[in-house]
Amino acid sequence: MFVVSAPGKVILYGEHAVVYGVPAIAASVSLHMYMFVVDSSDPDVIELDFPEVGLVRKWRRSELPWSSVSEAGKLHQKLDPEVHLALKTLLAPVTDPFENAASHAFLYLYLHLCSESSAGQRFVTRSTLPVGAGLGSSASYSVGLAAALLKLSGKIQDPSTSLSAENLELINGWSFLGESCIHGNPSGIDNIVATRGGAVLYERGAAHGSSKIEPYDSFPPLGLILTNTKVPRQTSQLVSDVGTLKSQLPEIVEPILNAIAAVVSRADGLIRSNCSAEELNESLRELAQINHGLLVSLGVSHPSLERVRQIAHELEIGQTKLTGAGGGGCAITIVDGEVSGKRFNMLKMALGDEFDLFETELGGRGVGMANLSSSFETDQISQLKDARDFHELGNWVYW
Numbered sequence: 001m002f003v004v005s006a007p008g009k010v011i012l013y014g015e016h017a018v019v020y021g022v023p024a025i026a027a028s029v030s031l032h033m034y035m036f037v038v039d040s041s042d043p044d045v046i047e048l049d050f051p052e053v054g055l056v057r058k059w060r061r062s063e064l065p066w067s068s069v070s071e072a073g074k075l076h077q078k079l080d081p082e083v084h085l086a087l088k089t090l091l092a093p094v095t096d097p098f099e100n101a102a103s104h105a106f107l108y109l110y111l112h113l114c115s116e117s118s119a120g121q122r123f124v125t126r127s128t129l130p131v132g133a134g135l136g137s138s139a140s141y142s143v144g145l146a147a148a149l150l151k152l153s154g155k156i157q158d159p160s161t162s163l164s165a166e167n168l169e170l171i172n173g174w175s176f177l178g179e180s181c182i183h184g185n186p187s188g189i190d191n192i193v194a195t196r197g198g199a200v201l202y203e204r205g206a207a208h209g210s211s212k213i214e215p216y217d218s219f220p221p222l223g224l225i226l227t228n229t230k231v232p233r234q235t236s237q238l239v240s241d242v243g244t245l246k247s248q249l250p251e252i253v254e255p256i257l258n259a260i261a262a263v264v265s266r267a268d269g270l271i272r273s274n275c276s277a278e279e280l281n282e283s284l285r286e287l288a289q290i291n292h293g294l295l296v297s298l299g300v301s302h303p304s305l306e307r308v309r310q311i312a313h314e315l316e317i318g319q320t321k322l323t324g325a326g327g328g329g330c331a332i333t334i335v336d337g338e339v340s341g342k343r344f345n346m347l348k349m350a351l352g353d354e355f356d357l358f359e360t361e362l363g364g365r366g367v368g369m370a371n372l373s374s375s376f377e378t379d380q381i382s383q384l385k386d387a388r389d390f391h392e393l394g395n396w397v398y399w
């Protein structure tokens with residue numbers, strides 16, 4: 001019995017454009033997805049219990065489309081269309097899009113990493129991250145899933161003190177395929193941040209393995225408020241809408257993507273420079289405003305996100321930008337100076353209960369795993385409340 005965890009992320013600059021090879025800047029957040037792997041009551045059955053997406057499901061291993069899996073597909077470079085299709089057919093009766101996507105990613109990785117003769121297991125998730133809100137819950141789920149199945153299948157040996165660079169590469173590669181099942185066309189930035197943690201400048205490469213990752217050794221301690229508009233949306237739809245706009249109006253969309261690239265390049269230069277904290281904060285706020293405007297012109301904002309922007313502006317709290325795929329979900333406000341309880345509460349009161357506000361630390365640890373003691377009972381999972389409860393479950397190993 002063991003548990004794995006992976007963090008969510010915020011994209012500070014460059015979302016959407018990153019899908020088309022423009023660099024982007026992202027950092028992990030201190031909200032996590034946890035996946036518990038415990039023995040199933042029936043040795044022939046795999047059971048999923050994912051309360052955040054309302055998924056409770058069981059499959060006999062013999063029902064799964066093992067014959068569609070090829071050895072080449074196991075090299076995890078891109079989705080194998082045959083397995084993808086077999087799973088679409090198997091999951092056609094699952095009409096809820098969240099449940100369908102989570103089951104699809106699970107079974108795709110399970111078929112490739114485990115075998116028909118593996119023992120029965122039960123997989124239970126718990127997440128402190130909002131799902132479908134722009135904070136990379138799909139990537140933290142995919143990273144946790146990849147880590148859990150790689151450990152279960154022995155492809156990652158039980159690590160004693162830390163995960164190796166090879167372990168990390170395996171987890172990141174397989175989690176990208178999980179993200180591909182959920183998103184269709186992910187850039188890879190979310191899964192890299194959920195895997196390695198910290199903060200990075202990421203640029204998607206044209207070929208597998210050619211993406212560039214430039215970590216930040218020290219990321220500025222930005223005062224950041226996260227606001228969840230609670231307007232549901234799916235990243236796959238928003239990414240596909242931007243793709244359609246790009247193919248219909250390339251002469252308009254390409255210059256917007258180039259402008260986003262210039263915003264990211266300017267922000268990267270500033271973060272790596274030794275300019276004063278004040279100058280940095282002011283410039284990063286200005287760049288957030290420009291980046292948001294460019295995302296609006298790509299059609300991925302939402303009236304609820306504009307409301308957060310307007311209120312934060314009226315209260316002179318800072319500059320707000322959507323983060324992640326937009327269309328609802330979360331906004332980040334880069335605060336003018338430090339986040340004080342007073343400013344946080346002012347924004348919270350003005351926005352009201354329709355919105356959830358969080359403070360988060362940027363740049364924490366990536367994927368982790370811990371063995372559970374033999375006395376651990378699955379009933380305990382639903383009683384775990386905060387990061388400390390999860391941390392105390394065992395000796396966690398990280399990268």
Ligand SMILES: Nc1ncnc2c1ncn2[C@@H]1O[C@H](COP(=O)(O)OP(=O)(O)O)[C@@H](O)[C@H]1O
Nearest residue numbers: 098101102131132133134135136137138234235
């Ligand atoms: N805790 C979880 N358990 C199961 N599936 C999850 C979980 N968190 C996220 N997912 C999957 O990720 C999808 C949401 O991803 P997405 O639309 O990219 O939003 P975001 O990544 O911004 O939260 C859900 O449909 C579900 O398939």
Ligand SMILES: C[C@@](O)(CCOP(=O)(O)O)CC(=O)O
Nearest residue numbers: 016134136186187235324325
């Ligand atoms: C829009 C995009 O840039 C980020 C999506 O993030 P999220 O799923 O909304 O957390 C897509 C991607 O990079 O894969």
Ligand SMILES: [Mg+2]
Nearest residue numbers: 136138139235
């Ligand atoms: Mg996502």
